[in-house]
Amino acid sequence: MRYSIPYGKSKLTFEAPEERVIFTGEMRAIPKLNDIEASLIQAIDNPIGAQPLRMLAKDKKNIVFLIEDGTRDTPLSIMMPVITDYLNRHGVPDCAMSFLTAPGTHRVMTDEEIIEKLGPNMVRRFTIRQHDANIASDMKDLGTVSTGDYTIPVHVNKYALEADLLIGLGNIVPHSDAGFSGGAKILQPGVCDFVTTSATHAAAGFCPDIPLGMVEGNPCRRGIEEVAKKANLAFIINVVKNYNNEVAGIFAGDFLSAHREGVKLARESFKVSLPKLADIVIVSSSPADLDYWQAEKGVTSAYFAVKEGGIIIFVSPCFEGLAHNHPRFREWLSLPLEETLKRLRQASPEDTEVDIISAVLAVCNSRVRNRARIFSVSEGLHPEDIEAMQYTPFPNIEAALSEAFAQIPQATIGILPKGGISLPILES
Incomplete structure (x- = not known):
């Protein structure tokens, strides 16, 4: 055959x-969302474990969105106009919002990749900075965090830390180190240097087996989330897709509780029964x-x-x-x-x-x-x-x-x- x-x-x-x-x-046929825009507004107005985004954004002067690079496929060109227009309607001007790419230790994005990721209108409207893990002067030392008896140095991009509201966007799929992508992973490794990323990933290397699909009890995931807590990641907006690359769910709110709810759907969406x-x-x-x-x-x-x-x-x-x-x-x-x-x-x-x-x-x-x-x-x-x-x-x-x-x-x-x-x- x-x-x-x-x-x-x-x-x-x-x-x-x-x-x-x-x-x-x-994989299981998880139905797609019929109206992504309406579902997105519903998610950010009724988040999991956090206040509505409009309330968190009130009177903020420097809202920074952390966005993925070309190795991920969250539909940001669809989502970001909805999110920014929503914030505009609630009194947040464009000048109070900006973007920081979060490629971790990957290469920086090309101009064409940024336009493809966000759409030309977003690129015209907003300031977009690129995180580069090789530029030491862009990093700020926040001390250390611990996962069990393992100590992780915390070095985070200063533009993320200068935000008065830091928001991470991404998608949730199985991941061999962190168990699943999404959640705090947009911050670590997203906007950290090689030192911090080395430390969190080393924890995964010492697991007795490959921690694919494992979030609880995963020292790598725990380290990632401790770093995000230290850096004040305030809000996430994550999507879960189905096998056909269609958005099946949107999860917004606290980077821990919203992520875990998203993982439940992702586990069902990407499971291959053998x-x-x-x-x-x-x-x-x-x-x-x-x-x-x-x-x-x-x-x-x-x-x-x-x-x-x-x-x-x-x-x-x-x-x-x-x-x-x-x-x-x-x-x-x-x-x-x-x-x-x-x-x-x-x-x-x-x-x-x-x-x-x-x-x-x-x-x-x-x-x-x-x-x-x-x-x-x-x-x-x-x-x-x-x-x-x-x-x-x-x-x-x-x-x-x-x-x-x-x-x-x-x-x-x-x-x-x-x-x-x-x-x-x-x-x-």
Whole structure:
């Protein structure tokens, strides 16, 4: 039978014996919101765990919106005109509102990406600043916070801290370090430096397993939220989408309680129920296609769907290669798990040359690698990247699947077409 999976904005098709395919990655059909604008007004006027936004914004002179970069797909070009016009109607002028991009340690956005993200009218109306984790003079030291016995230095962009009302926007999807994205994550790592982000992510690296879908009891998530509390993140507006990339829910209010309500819907929206684990999992990283830093989410999803000793066929264009701002990522990827963990325990978040964030992503990659062999189909990864990752490259899915059958002749197959947002759950 012929199957297809996303590859960037196109699709790749392949033949596979239908009787061998035990799951195809379907998610529950969560209905979309019929009126996003009305639902958004309802959410910000009746928030969870906070006063209505109009009351919080009263008499404020410097409202700052933290917005995601191009690696996320919250429909800000639809939402922001509604939010800013709502605040205008309640007495807040445009001059009292501005935007700060929150890319974490990713590269800064291009002008075209900002226009695409917000829409040309927003770009004309408002001041937009870009956070760059490399610019030390933009950061302010707020001391430390703790998650358990682990201490996290807190360095936050000064433009965020100067706000008299700090609002974070984003979406909620499964995340391999923080459990789920959204909530306080727009602030940390969104507008923090490499030191703070290294410290919170290191906590995820020490978890006994990959904490995908885990928010409570997750030291990384707890660290992120302690940093946001220190920085006075006052209000969030998060969306949850369905499998078809349509907005299914909007959650606004306190960054803890509103986020947790959103997680409930996200868990249902992105869950892939598995009857059993597959010998071979074919996974697209979609919609996380920009580079491997994002696309590794697909490998992580497959980890929860493949049998021990199985094979993962990882499919992603990785348009921008391995990663930005992380020159040691390839080196960390080349190490075995125990060596990575050893070096991670010895490293200080203050030593940015170590690149702890890369080490944590490498821990995740190593855990997957220890469970299954990984074949890759990607035009954007260079041979030296693939060698360091210890993947086996193939020109197409058919070639990879043929070799997988040669190694496991009676293999069962699982397909995850949206691996970048999937939360596989074994229904036993």
